[in-house]
Structures are given as structure tokens and as C-alpha cells.
Amino acid sequence: MLTLYHAPNSRSSRIVHLIHEMQIDDQIDIRTVAIPRMDGTGHADPANPHPEGKVPLLVHDGVEIRESNAIILYLTDMFSDSGLGIPVGHPLRGRYLTWLAYYGNVVEPVYLLAFTKLSHPMLTASLRDVPAVEKTLSKALSENKYLCGDSYTAADLNLASIFGWAPDALPQDPLIRDWFTRCADRPARKWMMERDKIAAE
Known part of the structure; x- marks a missing residue:
């Protein structure tokens, strides 16, 4: 089970973009959460399990993956047929x-x-x-x-x-x-x- 914790118009938006680009929307549960915003709006959300209350956070069978770069690499390696990543062993x-x-x-x-x-x-x-x-x-x-x-x-x-x-x-x-x-x-x-x-x- 894959779950992405996402706040609209935040760093996690690029992960939502990636998921749709990879056509794996049906394999990831995207849960919308609130986050504190730079302009003073928003708030810490108890529904967000990220230890710092941030997004994105990907959870795979109970294991948390944080930071956009790590999540992008994790997903493009896991769903290598999508063509959005470059597999191990490839010259690039x-x-x-x-x-x-x-x-x-x-x-x-x-x-x-x-x-x-x-x-x-x-x-x-x-x-x-x-x-x-x-x-x-x-x-x-x-x-x-x-x-x-x-x-x-x-x-x-x-x-x-x-x-x-x-x-x-x-x-x-x-x-x-x-x-x-x-x-x-x-x-x-x-x-x-x-x-x-x-x-x-």
C-alpha cells in the first residue's frame, strides 16, 4: 500500500504531478493534509504523520519516505516501466x-x-x-x-x-x-x- 500525504500548492505538488505523469494514480492513495504556510495561514495537521509536519511524505507498507528527491527516486525505481526514471545499469x-x-x-x-x-x-x-x-x-x-x-x-x-x-x-x-x-x-x-x-x- 502506497500513500502520499499532500498539501495543495506546496512541494508535494510535484509528486502529485509525477504520479499522474507516470500513470500510477490508481496505485497511490493521495491524502490531502494541512501544513503551516509561510504567510501565516494553515496549521499543523494531526492527520499528517510527517515528523516535522511537512510534505511530501510517502508511506509504503508502514515505511516513511521523506524529501522530494528520495520520493522521486523511490517511485521511478519502483515503477521503472513508466519511463520517467533511468534504471540501474543504464549509461545515464x-x-x-x-x-x-x-x-x-x-x-x-x-x-x-x-x-x-x-x-x-x-x-x-x-x-x-x-x-x-x-x-x-x-x-x-x-x-x-x-x-x-x-x-x-x-x-x-x-x-x-x-x-x-x-x-x-x-x-x-x-x-x-x-x-x-x-x-x-x-x-x-x-x-x-x-x-x-x-x-x-
């Missing part, structure tokens, strides 16, 4: 893992620092900065249509999600903008956004 497996880790370890922290206007040489040296992230992304997209070659994967879904939530952060670089447009135009993403809109009403 390492690239796929790299982009999943890069999002959580570098991209989101860097953009959060930029949004809050926090700056320190140690942070830049350790985490990089927005120009460094944009350069890395542009170089990858100058070589391939998507992050792991010419096919869309969950790595694209995950990394593109930050520009979906913060469109003002989308770089002017045409390679990145064209890639984001391809990712944003996916029917599964539009379905997720409509689902979240209804659920949030």
Missing part, C-alpha cells in the same frame, strides 16, 4: 542521480538564499549562487533537449518546479526558458495545477 543513471541530488543540495538552497537576499562568501563557496546554477543548467541544455538526454524525466520535472513556483526567477537564457516551457506544457502538470486549485478552494 549517474546523470539522473546527479540532477536529482543537485536540485535538493544546490538549486533550492541557492534560490532560497537569493529570495531572502542573504549573502555570505562561505555560502557562495559552499552552495554556489544563482549565476553558477544558471551556467550549469545552460551548459547541460546546450548539449541535450532535457537534463538526461533527449527524453523528459523526473529530473526535469523536479528541477523545473522551482521556476513554476517562482516564475520571476526564470533566467533569460533562451535554452533554459525553452526547456522550462517544454516542461510546463506537459498535460500532467496542467492536470496537477487544476487539481490543486480545486483542492485548495
